Amino acid sequence: MAAIEIDGLTKTFGDTTAVDDLSFTVEDGEVFGLLGPNGAGKSTLINMLVTLLRPDAGTATVNGYDITEETAAVRNSLGIVFQEPALDEDLTGEENLAFHARLYGMNKRERETNMGEVFELVGLTDERNGLVGTYSGGMKRRLEIGRGLLHEPTVLFLDEPTVGLDARTRRDTWEYIQRMNEEAGVSIVLTTHYIEEAEQLCDRVAIVDDGDIAAIDSPAALKDSLGGDVVSLAVDGPVADVCDRLDARPWVIGYETNEASVNVTVERGEARIAELVRLADDAGVAIRSVDIHRPNLETVFLSLTGTTIEEREATGDSESGTDGESERQTGSMTRRTRTVTSEGTE
């Protein structure tokens, strides 16, 4: 049985369609990532799956239970770690978990056994009697993740599990999340806007933008779908003339431009740098710098939505920009985006 099955789930707030007719399945035992900028609709989707929000349309099951018809069974099947920390800092680690265990109606024996296992799993056995207020940020996060597992759910939801943690602690936390998945055998659904987190942790990733899913696949397959390296030229000058020249080169798999840069997808990027520089030169465009990027999930996001996660968060722009040529007003700057694939202009 699939861990989660989603069919046409939709939620609107006034004029905003936060989640727009989504359908997909999370397999049993998977670490599944929802990757997208703030405001993409990830939390709204999770809140519906954990029965905190009622969908306007569509259905979903968690562990086979319907999220609107069987809410108690759904809640017993899942653990959740919210984006905002929710620990009592004046209590010890153990007292925090014991409180949660009582909420789930666990008896003393179950409580003690499960707490022992959870503290072991998240590496806090020695600190279980310390006040949570004295824990580091990473320890608190681990305690919360462990708490989500205490009642032995089959699915664990982690909403931005490492937001606010430094890079080192973030990596440590990934290791603990992997352990949960492998040792406790729990399916994990996490939301993130960190590219590296999605790449490192997830078996499959859904690219979420503007309430919609642009693609779902393993990180490797998503990257392979771009079919090459991206050579980025930072430029001064009329990029339209560069586009005409790129269109005439059969080895160009695709490209994306704005007024300050040209990003060209090619195989073996290093072998094409000289030609690309010449091509820009012929078009009368000055080059300020050249970079080669191996595809990552950021470039996948860019190719699917016409913008990066960072840009999307900076502008709060919810409009997709990949329908052929599009012009978008971004503050005082008009950006021109044009995406071409090997099949032609999209």
Ligand SMILES: Nc1ncnc2c1ncn2[C@@H]1O[C@H](COP(=O)(O)OP(=O)(O)OP(=O)(O)O)[C@@H](O)[C@H]1O
């Ligand atoms: N309770 C609400 N009332 C009105 N609008 C909401 C509400 N909750 C979410 N939204 C809107 O729905 C859209 C999706 O928000 P959501 O929080 O699901 O995104 P997100 O991808 O989880 O981002 P974040 O990580 O910042 O929470 C946003 O435009 C948001 O402003």
